[in-house]
Amino acid sequence: MAAVEGGSLCGLCSAAAPPYTCPRCHRRLCSLRCYRAHGPCAEAFYRDQVLEALRAERSCPPSPALPGLRELREPGDPGRPTGRGLWEQLSEEERDGFRRLVSSGEAAALLPRWRPWWWRGRGRVEELGDGSGVDEEGGEGRPGPAPPVPTSVPPLSALRAAPPSPLVRFQLPNALFGYAFALSLHGGDETLLPELPDAAIAASAALRDRRPFASTAEALLSARRDARAAGLPLSPLGDSGALLAVAQLLEGRDSRDPGADVAAALWHLWRLLRAGARVLPPPERGRFRGARRKVGFLLSWSRGATEELGQLAREARGVHAEVAAEEVAMAQVRERLEKVWGGPRPPLGKERVEEAPWMVTEGARVVMEGVFGGPRPAPDDGADKRRQGRRLIEELD
Template sequence: MATVEPDAPCGLCSAPAAPYTCPRCHRRLCSLRCYRAHGSCAEAFYRDQVLEALRAERSSARVPALPGLRDLREPGDPARPTGRGLWVHLSEAERDGFRRMLSSGEAAALLPQWRPWWWRGRGRVEELGDGSGAEEEEDEEGGEGRPGPAPPVPASVPPLSALRAAPPSPLVRFQLPNALFGYAFALSLHGGDETLLPELPDAAIAASAALRDRRPFASTAEALLSARRDARAAGLPLSPLGDSGALLAVAQLLEGRDSRDPGADVAAALWHLWRLLKAGARALPPPERSRFRGARRKVGFLLSWSRGATEELAQLAREAWGVHAEVAAEEAAVAEIREGLEKVWGGPQPPPREGQADRAPWVVMEGAEEVFGGPQPAPDDKGVRGRQLIEELD
């Protein structure tokens, strides 16, 4: 409000002195109270102020706030790197710790829980747990970890006779569980994020020799355990499903959820994998697309074979359940032994021996009778025997 001569009366309350005037109607006013009460001018003024503030907020919202937040730190703190440049600023110990988290699967616990579309629980080896059902109740009540929507089943699949004239080898059936392991492993490893191309389909190829080259298998167990070894040999992290969980996925896919069409889940998985391989090839330069095209042809062949092999799928499912049960039992035994050792040690690592704190806790000198940097313990030492058993099972 602009000031005027102090002897002018107030235009609202008739006060003898009105030192202010409204910038809109030029009425003389004595105070802020009279200004707010003198009508539409005040309302229009405040409305204009609000609109102006909203316009300023919209224009400033286009500027990302994250750079400013990154700069917020306590006085005297050194600037911390962010983004892709963070790795080069980590110490070697921090890098080793992160690698261990990836290889052991501990990093998966830091990610949001994800359930694949074929998930139906722990299945036939649920009795290996504590039987409380806490995990299933948490999933149902909390709404977390519910399976996502299933990929579509292909509407039409060419018959196998259209792809090859000669009948297929009886060993072709064992290619299917190997390829399904690669699919389930890769999808769970990347949390079902189909935008991670070509990494997701590339992990499926790395874990499945059936997708990479001509690799015959003589049994379902050989096909599944070979895929598990290949995934480790490729340097890929442990799947969030775990070893037995990835085998469980193959068994569930082979068994299917629809009794009217037991092969529907296998067809949906293979068709999904085919499309992921096609999208992954587009993300690569032309010279590197050949292995994706070769894997896609094998997936198409297995898809055509599976649609007419209902009895073979049922047999493969029974065999995959058996492999899963054996591996799950081994995992439970290893976990029990490890838990017992950690109770004895008082932590995840054995305590160093007196005078040998600088030696590696599990070093065995080649050609010398030394374990833990000292004489080899007696064979009945439960700690050593437990560790040897863990190494054999791993």
């Protein structure tokens, strides 16, 4: 939506002086509530934008992760793919909104949901369907087939004579996060090379270099930070969903072979890294080869450490629970602020926080610091900010 001037009436509730307009049909709207009621029209507009960007990405030669989404080409760029002219019809504010939509990961909500192969589903209930491959819960297809479990994995003793460090176990959840994150980010499309394995390396320090971790929580949260630092969009699984994926892979779906899913994921990642290296010029293949050697080492270690996989799974579940609870608290704060503002951002011309609090996920503490302008209320800020802080604390409690 774009702010416009004028004194016409809202196209839904007839309120005076509506400040927004639908980017598709240009109907004037007065508030977030009316926009949501009119949502399907605007959502279809943004869905077209996302699909056009994805088509442009696939038509371009390989380059760093997600070039079509992270480097939107402006009008007049000779390398810009021809389209239906939708970009030229957008105002600068609408273009900025679309860039935020892509970089925040919200664009994935406009596309059909991709279900990873390790998805649990609804268990035996799913088998009672009509065989159409679509369940009643979400109207979406079932996950694709799981990658094969390698039949012959050399023991760790064949790779090194000395016993590994006890900290090697924490390398595994970090690498699995990179795999789950990259696969979900690209919708499981293995033809997106070298972007898909490149995203896995960007999110996993265990695949990039010799980075020790002292706990499962440190390994997982480090991978989450690295993915953001690399400028990659949020995973379509969600911030906590990528952590849940690691826990599910570590738990495994086969009670007779608890490490089968970990082995399948690592073997799949190894093959993706090999395929990605083949499309790169020889000078750039070194980091893919190094990551592949580390994946092979973790694969050999995991096949002989099934008991430790169970412990790692429980620890990953705990990390996921904490982050999921944090997401719920942040979503509640965001919803309340949007009700006050009448939209996703503060109205123009009023005092506002420099950064939107939901763009930082360090917890409710950061939201309060955004309100106070520091870790504590400033003594000269007056009663208004103190009252606002107390209300937010009560809401969080």
